[in-house]
Amino acid sequence: MLTKRIIPCLDIKNGRTVKGVNFVDLIDAGDPVELAKQYALKGADELVFLDISATLEGRGTTLDMVLHVAEQVNIPFTVGGGISSVEHVDALLQCGADKVSINSSAVKRPELVKELADKFGSQCVVVAIDAKLIDGQWKVHLAGGSIPTELDLFEWAKQVEDLGAGEILFTSMNHDGTKNGFANEALAKLSNMLNIPIIASGGAGTIQHFVDTFKDGKADAALAASVFHFGEIPISELKEQLKNNNIAVRL
Amino acid sequence: MSLDTDIKKQNFEGVSVVIIDYGAGNIKSIQFAFKRLGIDAVLTNDPEKIKNADRVIFPGVGEASSALKMLKNSKLDKLIPTLTQPVLGICLGMQLMCKTTEEGGNTEGLGIFQVDVKRFPNTVKVPQMGWNTVTNLESDLFKDIPENSYMYLVHSYYAENCKEAIALSNYNGEYATALKHNNFYGVQFHPEKSSIAGAKLLENFLNLES
Numbered sequence: 439m440l441t442k443r444i445i446p447c448l449d450i451k452n453g454r455t456v457k458g459v460n461f462v463d464l465i466d467a468g469d470p471v472e473l474a475k476q477y478a479l480k481g482a483d484e485l486v487f488l489d490i491s492a493t494l495e496g497r498g499t500t501l502d503m504v505l506h507v508a509e510q511v512n513i514p515f516t517v518g519g520g521i522s523s524v525e526h527v528d529a530l531l532q533c534g535a536d537k538v539s540i541n542s543s544a545v546k547r548p549e550l551v552k553e554l555a556d557k558f559g560s561q562c563v564v565v566a567i568d569a570k571l572i573d574g575q576w577k578v579h580l581a582g583g584s585i586p587t588e589l590d591l592f593e594w595a596k597q598v599e600d601l602g603a604g605e606i607l608f609t610s611m612n613h614d615g616t617k618n619g620f621a622n623e624a625l626a627k628l629s630n631m632l633n634i635p636i637i638a639s640g641g642a643g644t645i646q647h648f649v650d651t652f653k654d655g656k657a658d659a660a661l662a663a664s665v666f667h668f669g670e671i672p673i674s675e676l677k678e679q680l681k682n683n684n685i686a687v688r689l
Numbered sequence: 690m691s692l693d694t695d696i697k698k699q700n701f702e703g704v705s706v707v708i709i710d711y712g713a714g715n716i717k718s719i720q721f722a723f724k725r726l727g728i729d730a731v732l733t734n735d736p737e738k739i740k741n742a743d744r745v746i747f748p749g750v751g752e753a754s755s756a757l758k759m760l761k762n763s764k765l766d767k768l769i770p771t772l773t774q775p776v777l778g779i780c781l782g783m784q785l786m787c788k789t790t791e792e793g794g795n796t797e798g799l800g801i802f803q804v805d806v807k808r809f810p811n812t813v814k815v816p817q818m819g820w821n822t823v824t825n826l827e828s829d830l831f832k833d834i835p836e837n838s839y840m841y842l843v844h845s846y847y848a849e850n851c852k853e854a855i856a857l858s859n860y861n862g863e864y865a866t867a868l869k870h871n872n873f874y875g876v877q878f879h880p881e882k883s884s885i886a887g888a889k890l891l892e893n894f895l896n897l898e899s
Contacts, residue, residue: 439822440817440819440820440860478884483820484819508721509724512883512888513883513884531715534717534718536715558751559750561844562715562750604816605818633815635814635819658814658818688839
């Protein structure tokens with residue numbers, strides 16, 4: 439049986455792991471390669487590296503780090519942050535990344551999703567969407583959540599699925615950093631509406647939040663950062679509890 | 690799960706492994722996986738090097754009909770079925786070794802495995818992405834890998850359950866997640882990304898009697 443995935447997210451800035459709280463305050467939390475190896479050993483199903491400085495400052499993601507991760511880590515990983523060209527994706531995949539995640543660049547030029555899917559296959563194209571609930575409407579935000587747009591979350595998600603996205607990473611800005619749980623209502627709507635996997639992101643604080651996002655939010659995978667980085671939720675314990683709640687996980 | 694210890698460093702000195710290079714996708718991870726086992730797998734499209742290697746890996750990521758086109762351009766489609774050493778097709782590589790695939794409008798494969806490749810229906814999410822169990826394990830390729838071990842998969846098309854299946858997974862029903870015909874092996878999952886169980890499978894592949 440296909441299992442639900444637990445994905446630690448490593449925010450990267452200047453080659454180091456950091457964790458954004460509501461995308462602003464940053465705390466250093468270590469060397470990405472070492473952290474990645476630890477997570478693979480501890481039972482993480484996948485990893486996401488987001489170069490958060492890339493979107494804000496236009497920096498590219500370090501290929502070097504990707505190469506070192508691919509060399510030492512035996513689980514799949516995604517790289518995102520500041521990716522806007524086919525060439526950049528090609529270089530990342532050549533270095534051993536399994537998937538790339540694009541965000542602002544897809545909004546600015548939606549054809550990019552199709553170009554990437556056609557050239558490399560949908561399986562490696564993750565479209566990350568940051569959205570905020572404003573007056574009852576989920577509005578897509580750009581550049582690490584700092585620029586609002588008029589785009590509706592659900593319409594945009596449908597559009598990128600049609601363009602060939604293989605997966606959607608949805609971060610609720612209302613929930614991110616709050617540790618009050620995931621945006622399960624919006625997640626369930628996305629999951630029912632689309633036929634590609636949905637990764638829930640933003641709001642993880644307790645083990646119950648993960649149970650809820652898999653059951654109520656119908657998420658295929660759940661992503662979190664600080665609860666894992668600071669050992670608040672050990673992955674092995676999380677998975678045991680998910681299993682006790684009849685959620686299929688890899689143990 | 691009894692694979693809790695790291696793969697013991699076996700000595701594979703002198704074992705030559707080639708990865709067939711026809712421009713298809715992410716080769717680096719496969720090379721790194723062998724490097725972790727102490728092997729320098731060589732990426733090549735040179736027919737002589739491929740013929741003379743102890744082990745051949747046939748990788749593949751992306752779309753079937755364009756991958757087959759690349760294969761035909763380098764005439765590797767004729768070479769692969771004639772190989773006599775253990776050959777392992779991974780993911781799309783495995784699918785291309787089958788009789789036909791629905792991808793790209795009923796594309797004809799290399800016909801090594803007598804099975805058709807179909808698309809998952811839209812009653813399930815496509816692609817299947819993530820870790821699934823492998824069961825009904827047969828052949829030394831799965832030696833010491835327990836039933837219900839988890840392997841990492843990303844695919845929209847699958848080989849139907851058939852006589853040549855040596856492992857099954859279940860996604861909208863059972864399908865062949867690994868195949869064997871004589872010296873030819875194929876796995877739908879990515880052993881290079883499947884943690885310790887995947888590393889064990891690659892090690893078993895190196896240990897197969899040729």
